[in-house]
Amino acid sequence: MKIAVLASPADEPRVAAIPETVKKFTGLGADVAVEAGAGERAGISDSDYREAGATIGDRTSVLKGAGAILVVQGPDADEVSGMEKGALLIGALDPVNRGDAVKAYADAGLEALAMEWMPRITRAQSMDILSSQSNLAGYKAVVDAASAYGRAFPMMMTAAGTVSPAKCFVMGVGVAGLQAIATAKRLGAQVSATDVRSATKEQIKSLGAKPIFVESVEGIEGEGSGGYAGEMSDEYRKAQAELVSSHIAKQDIVITTALIPGRPAPRLISDEQLKTMRTGSVIVDLAAEAGGNVEGCVAGETVERHGVKIIGAVQLSRTLAGDASALFSRNLYNFLSAYWDEESKAPAWPEEDEILPAIRLTEDGKVVNERLTS
Structure with missing residues (x-):
């Protein structure tokens, strides 16, 4: 099989194969062709790919005869020309928001596989692009918060006096949240965290952070559906809001990560709660693209409300x-x-x-995924 690796659009610096994986694919017996310049923005030269065993060419030559096409972002509807009928299109295809593109994949006879719909099962952990990218996003959220915060993170004992450690609160303890906790701890902050899933308490403690949980109302036992949290009762949301209000007023840094697949991001911090925070505090909202966990958050921008900086994080990875x-x-x-x-x-x-049924969008000229056809 010939595997084609395409360059990403101008706003996407990532690439879907690196020399390491090119070598592995060629070791399996595949031929790998990489579009010229595909890895430049990720620090990978065409010569690096050649040394790994790939051929380099323009898009037309790379696609010719390719049985699998690796992308970071799915191509637009007008970019499928030149792709072989029956070829696999594999990457982050954003099927819910790009219906026209998905239809174009079907019309072109492609078998489109949306890797972001990978089921969260043990066997698929090593294939889960959302987890791998969220891990980096959780790390970068804390680094960005530290950059925007006007003070130091760790405690410092100096001859001129003591610098108190920053207090960091992580809301939502999935992959991104756990990495945010670990990063903030490494930087020397006092870290606390919360989640609606009771099973995350031990995970928080294992990283040396303090769990902040609603005790008076039952949350979600276990890990929730697919590893994600679900909708909570009105009683729980009220108790959580009261708990957050009392805790957030003492925090310097807040990282919010709460997402519910297929729905707008849950509102975790209201404008009234923002008013209680210290001037100069920083919030990084990792759910900004889904509407935000924080009232007033704007995706892709840093806004200031009541003296608090709110960073609407977008694709931090x-x-x-x-x-x-x-x-x-x-x-x-x-x-x-x-x-x-x-x-x-x-x-x-x-x-x-x-x-396969979870990630396959199109096959034999049709859109076949239940999430798109039901």
């Missing part, structure tokens, strides 16, 4: 393009290699599988 590309490309390699047939030197899909 892009700002770490080299590492983000490495993790993303390993996710794609792990996926394809799990189904690789040594004899045909191509992936072979089993008749019954839990992963």
